[in-house]
Amino acid sequence: MTHSLKIIKKGPKRDATASKRRILHAALNEFSRYGHAGARMDSIAEAADVSKPMIYNYFGDKEELYKAALRESYVQIRRGEQELQIGDLEPEAGIRKLVSFTMNHFVSKPWFISMLNTENLLGGDAIRQIGDADAIQSPLIDGIGKLLEKGAETGLFRDDIDPVELYITIASLCYFPVSNQHTLRSVFKVAIDAPWLAQRAEMISDMVLQYLRSSPSLKTDQTRKL
Amino acid sequence: MTHSLKIIKKGPKRDATASKRRILHAALNEFSRYGHAGARMDSIAEAADVSKPMIYNYFGDKEELYKAALRESYVQIRRGEQELQIGDLEPEAGIRKLVSFTMNHFVSKPWFISMLNTENLLGGDAIRQIGDADAIQSPLIDGIGKLLEKGAETGLFRDDIDPVELYITIASLCYFPVSNQHTLRSVFKVAIDAPWLAQRAEMISDMVLQYLRSSPSLKTDQTRKL
Amino acid sequence: MTHSLKIIKKGPKRDATASKRRILHAALNEFSRYGHAGARMDSIAEAADVSKPMIYNYFGDKEELYKAALRESYVQIRRGEQELQIGDLEPEAGIRKLVSFTMNHFVSKPWFISMLNTENLLGGDAIRQIGDADAIQSPLIDGIGKLLEKGAETGLFRDDIDPVELYITIASLCYFPVSNQHTLRSVFKVAIDAPWLAQRAEMISDMVLQYLRSSPSLKTDQTRKL
Amino acid sequence: MTHSLKIIKKGPKRDATASKRRILHAALNEFSRYGHAGARMDSIAEAADVSKPMIYNYFGDKEELYKAALRESYVQIRRGEQELQIGDLEPEAGIRKLVSFTMNHFVSKPWFISMLNTENLLGGDAIRQIGDADAIQSPLIDGIGKLLEKGAETGLFRDDIDPVELYITIASLCYFPVSNQHTLRSVFKVAIDAPWLAQRAEMISDMVLQYLRSSPSLKTDQTRKL
């Protein structure tokens, strides 16, 4: 009778999957906060509520854990992107949705930008080793392609825009003010807060749409790209 | 008589100013390559061809040296910007010049982007401590202001654009593909090389000009910003 | 009745004796390859194809396992020695047989030499604790004693030789070139391979026999020993 | 006046060469006592009265320090050997001197045997990397060669003995009882102490001389070796 209670008491300990997950999240947090060299295995272990050897047992070493964290940051992004179905929206609404989603994503998941910056600082060695294309490549490209096609068909958008380049444009515009908010604040005395960013997203949408509606420039006879 | 000779005798070593400069450059290089935590005082000393105690003698400690390097990265940037006199150019030509200068700048001085990323990763503590506004603030803002005014006067540009916001827009668009070139390459298989970036700069100019030429949106009755 | 069936049912796993034996052999291999401190309990478990707790269950701890492995190395040696019946051979043939057996033994069971070296490095603490004389003491001593007696009776050998000392002499001569083969090769550029060792065994027999045939030296009036 | 005392106070600290030497000796002691894996860098630092980083500064890492210690053990041996001038002695006296020197050496410098055993356990990787032949190769070989020649010329010794092989024979006989003293004591109840070893050296000389005086065996027509 008293024993039956024990069964209920199954805590989260002695559960390999759970431990692994806690480690991964703690690592993502630590690496994104302090960079690759600045991250401490001790802190990760403590935050994950496991002993250090567990980390090595499950992930090998710091380098591998870093790669796993980098991969995880993409996995989480892609999960959010898959829920968006921008391909099904009207072209203009789709672009606006894409912009606000991107901006919101960078703001609400700050570890993503930090991980990308860290990885690029290190020369991209880790991401090159994560062959796992499906985890990393964005499902948005297809959706953007559909939006652009629809827009071009109805004569609303110009027809020479590459989806990847458009994605890079939007990412650029949303990334920079979030990524560099601290230096911008100090250098230009701009208060980069939620309202500022919301307004900024509006302006980005406007600018991008303006460009999509414009006619292909005639100056260069090469295939133009956005 | 004998003293005056000593002054002239400044050799390559035993020259405090020269040592300090070598240290600063070595530090800038090291911090930008490996980040704050990844940078090694040993490597800096070796690269600067001085003994480690010299660094501590001149700069105090790693933290202070980092701040000096961060400041130096701005100083060097500003030096380049001051040579540009975009305020004197025709509005459109000025914008194109500004874009190509910015892009070229990020590409040819990669330590600038790295330093900014590193500093923002750490939360901007260091830059906040560098009160030294003159060293940091961009002289371009004035030039951009002049361009925008001229453009607005001739009816070429809309008149609701804030120079700082325009600067941020251009910086965003140039920064991202350079800063994130390694991850972009892996994720989107885009080869981000010199030709790609040159073409990209063209497109950025087109898009920005398109936006500057457009009429202020009517949707929001607030002051619009770029 | 029912019990007898159980005994027969011994499968490859769930067989305590078999597990124990596998562990012991794995331990012998590991300790002899890497020494006491260099041996890894993990490697032993893996090589024995059991889980680590099994080792602790059966053997207590690393120290005890080491002792068991050391003991086992003697047990295996003694098993080989017991098959020899040198006491029954002619004196000279017996000596030659003993030498070639010893040499072959050291060569074909390299873990024996390694275990002895390891144990002596550590000061012999473990072997002192293995009281178990029967497992350790050599049955050859008796055989050697018989050979020497026979030889002395027929006037072939001198009569002042102690069997243990003769055993030590032969062991010395066979042990060293095998045990120290790597350093000898590097230091003297001698290729210590099978032919070299075979020829060496010949020479050792010659030298030992020469000595056994010689007359006791007169210099010292104490009991002479070999 | 009082200052002049300070000059005298120059202690052994802040002396790189002395520090290096202390580390090397401490390492030789530690490695020979506990083997490669069993040696502790902490203990070495403490015994050498330096901080751990000094070790890494001067020697690189544990592996390199081990190699330096191994090399040092040979250097010390060779130093002793060079003082012997056995080539100048009478053949028989020379052999006796060589034996007693060798035995004494193994007994009084126990780290030598331990280092050799450790190195051979590890497969001789380190010694192979110490190209430094002069430090390692024995100057005795020449002396032994002279002894054998002289002995053969006067008809005292047989003339088919290779100096290296003779050296190995003597080393074998002296090495084993010292190296394996602990196991021998336990297994054969032999008390291997100074008197025992002295007497043993006598016997070894007798046996070796006996063999050198004997006539080359006729059994094999190949070049005979000792």
Next chain:
DNA sequence: TATGAATGAGGGTTCATTCAT
């Protein structure tokens, strides 16, 4: 009998920093 999950204690190594000259 058997094992996957977990850890305390320590091992080798590095790093920013200081001392003594």
Next chain:
DNA sequence: GATGAATGAACCCTCATTCAT
């Protein structure tokens, strides 16, 4: 002004060992 010598404090990682099932 300049530096070789030296170190306390961590940091990454591993190992023998135990827990819970």
